[in-house]
Amino acid sequence: MPRIAAVSVALLLAGLCQPALAAAPAAESTATAALHWHNDYYAAYRAAEQQQQMLLVLLEPAGSSQGQSLDAAIAARPALQAKLQQVTLCRLPSDAAIDVEGQSRRLASFAAFRELNGGSGIVLIDLQHRDAPYFGRTVTALPLAGGKYYRWSVDNLAVALDLPAGTLTQRSMIWAVRMHPERPQSTNSVFNPSLAAGATQQASYQAQVRQCGHQNFETRFHQLSAAVGSGVTEVCAESWPNQTMIDSCLDCVASWRHSSGHWNGVSRPHRAYAYDIRQGANGIWYGTGLFAD
Known part of the structure; x- marks a missing residue:
């Protein structure tokens, strides 16, 4: 960083x-x-x-x-x-x-x-x-x-x-969500450190394998749910390759907007949340959001 x-x-x-x-x-x-x-x-x-x-x-x-x-x-x-x-x-x-x-x-x-x-x-x-x-x-x-x-x-x-205290990538993803013209509500609660660690882990894993997805979510779900005391949902997205980080954050939010299931998570309020993004060796950025209700 x-x-x-x-x-x-x-x-x-x-x-x-x-x-x-x-x-x-x-x-x-x-x-x-x-x-x-x-x-x-x-x-x-x-x-x-x-x-x-x-x-x-x-x-x-x-x-x-x-x-x-x-x-x-x-x-x-x-x-x-x-x-x-x-x-x-x-x-x-x-x-x-x-x-x-x-x-x-x-x-x-x-x-x-x-x-x-x-x-x-x-x-x-x-x-x-x-x-x-x-x-x-x-x-x-x-x-x-x-x-x-x-x-x-x-x-x-x-x-x-x-923005809440956090790393450049965490804050940039949260910033991109808050800048969306429809004013999604997912970041209007508590930025949770356990969810933040989970979002960083999954964004990094996607970047490592160069594939967007919810890999190993069942295992991660139980770990995260135990940490935050409630069920957890997740959204993932990837950018177009060879973009700047800030463009890629905005790109991921736009991608979620085009998926009703993902946008339901991004747009509605939650008890706690976290976002992060990582770049793979292929030049693609992989974003992750986690929510607890």
Whole structure:
């Protein structure tokens, strides 16, 4: 899963790194739309970790109006502003570089920004849940450029800020469900860790065997039911090959929409739920949803 290179974080925590931005800002922070934005990646990372907050990094294209459009959209949404005030914010040009052991490296080249595909966009790095396996890792990635199915809008960010704590793949699948225009209800309850482990296991298994399905569900049903205290249902889907992760999440939700049985699980409310997705060596992504009632 995407993570800033270990050497960068280690040096950061030791206080040995200084930013080397391609276009160095005059100050370490700016204020827009009643929000405080860091202009120094390392300072933002330290602040988020000290305050145990999510770190939101915006990489915006130079000479583009997208940043101004985002500011205007945020300013028009007081509820979104309030959510962003609970997050450490960092705003940099998409060609920003940081100093790593005396060498300048483009920030977008780090694995933490992989899902932006080398371009501009927003990532959320979890520096809030210190004991979680995804601490220090990217847990949301929202490109500003459109994809096969994905289109940028400020709604993407608003939905992402309300996602439960989890990995990038878990949160991206939940995000895709919540972004569906028919507003399916399956994620409006408790994100359950036992179901999450089960969804990860089945998504990974499908990716390993390169086949979509409910393999070994009878055995898994009894294990999961015992863990959550009720019966469990499952949905599975596969994407078209060689797509980005975010396009594939949207693709899986669209696939479920075309199956009445699967959509019944995705669209209705449950007592608890979980989603995850994994990519096989064949370039196909395999999604899984689990529900307890």
